[in-house]
Amino acid sequence: MSTHTPHAAVTALRTRPELPGGTDERFAGYGIMGMPFASGHYLALREMVASSLGPPYRTIWHRDPRGRWTIHTTTDPEASCPRYFGAAADVRRVRSIDIAWTGDADVEVTLGGVLHWRIGLASSPATRILTAMGAMMPLRAMTSPSVLTAMGPMAGAVLGAGRMRLCGRTPNGPRFRATPLQVWRVATAEASHRGQDLGAPGPLDVQAALGDFWLPQRGLFFVGQASFTSPNPSADDVIAARSEIAS
Template sequence: MNTQTPREVVADVRAHPRLADGDDERFAGYGVMGLPFASGHYLALRDMVASSIGPAYRSVWHRDPSGHWALYTTTAPDRSCPRYFGAGATTRHVPSINVGWADDRTFEVTMGETLRWTVELASSPATRLMTALSGATPTAAWRSRTILHAIGPMATVMLRAGRIRMCARTPNGPQFRGTPLYVWRVGDSRASLDGETFGAPAPLDEQISIGDIPLPQRGLFFVGRSAFDAPVPTDKSQQHLTDTGAPT
C-alpha cells in the first residue's frame, strides 16, 4: 500500500523524471484530471516534468459554462497539450504557471493575477485500490490498448466519477493512452479566473468530453504517464493562438 503523501510523490517524480519506453510521443508528470464546479466552469491541470518531444511544461485547461475551451501553456503549443487538444479551443501561451504546496495534500495553482486555484487532496478506499492495482500492473501491460480499454470500465465503477477511458481519440486526432500510477480525489477546491469565482466543486448536469475522452465528474488528481500517436499535419484554422508575452 502506498504511504507517501501527494507532495512526496510529486517531489520524487520531479527529482527523477522518467519516460516510459517506446517510440510514440510520451510524457510523464502529474495534475488534476479534471474538476467541475457548481457554476458550470471546469478546470484541469497538467504538469509534465518530462517529454519526448520538447521541454517540460505546465498547462491549465478551462471550459466556461457555455462550452468554450481555453488551453494555457508555458511552452510552444505544438510541443504541449494543444498539439493534441487544441482543435476548437483558444490556446494561450503564458510566461509561467506556478504550483506551490501549502502542506502534504494542499497546493495552489497561480497564473499571475489571472488564476488562483487551491486544491485539497484526500484518499478514499477507491483511490487507494486504484493506486495499488496500478502499481501491480506490469509496465508492458500499460502499452496494450486492449488492456487499457478494459481498465477504463473498471476505473469507472471504482472511482464513481462518471465514465473513464484510458485509451481514446483526442480532438486533434491522435490517440491518447493514459497510465495513472497514483490517484487521489479532490476533497475541496476554490478557484477564480479573471476575477470570477467558480463556487464549490460539483458534478455538471451532464458529463463532458474533450474529443472522445470523458472528463471526470468529480475531481481526481493523478501522477503518471501518457502517450500519444504523432499528429498528422492538418489545417490548424480551428486552433486560435494568443501569445501572452507579458506576465499574466
C-alpha cells in the same frame, strides 16, 4: 514526509522523471485530471516533468459555463497539450503557471491575475485500490490498449467519476493512452477566474469530453504517463491559427 502523500509522489517524479518506452510521443507528469464546478466551470492542470518533444511544461485547461475551452500552456503549443486537443479549444501561450505545495496534500495554482486555485487532496478506498493496481501491474501491461480499454470504465465506476476512457482519439486526430499510476481525490477546492468565484465543486449537468477523452465528474489528482500517436500535418496549422500570446 510520508512517501504515500501527493507531494512526496510529485517530488519523487521530479527527482527521477522517466518516460514510458516506445516510439510514440511520450510524457510523464502529474496534475488534476479534471475538476468540475456546479457553476458550469471546469478546470484541469498538467505538469509534464518529462517530454519526448521538448522541455517540461505546465498547462491549465478551463471550460466556461457555455462549454468553451481554453488551454493555457507555458511552452510552444506544438510541443504540449494543444498539439492533441487544440482543435477543440482556444490556445494561449503564457509566461508561467505557478504551483506551490503548502502541505503534503495541499497545493495552490496561480495563473497571473487570471486564475487562483486552492486544492486539498485525500485518499479513499477507491483511490488506494487503483494506486495499488498501478504498483502491482507491470508497466507494459498498464500501457496496453486492451488493459486501458478495460480499466477506463472500471475506474470511472469505482471512483464515481462518470464515464472514463484511458485510450482513444483526441480532437486533433492522434490516439492517446493515459496511464495513471497513483491517484488521489480532490477533497476540498476553491477557485476564482478573473475575479469571479467559481463556487462549490460539483458535477456538470452534462459530462464534458474532448474527443474520446472524458473529463471526470469529480476532482481527481494523478501521477502517471501518457503517449500519443503523431498528429497529421494539418494539426500544427490548427494550433497556430488558434494560438496567441496571453498578455
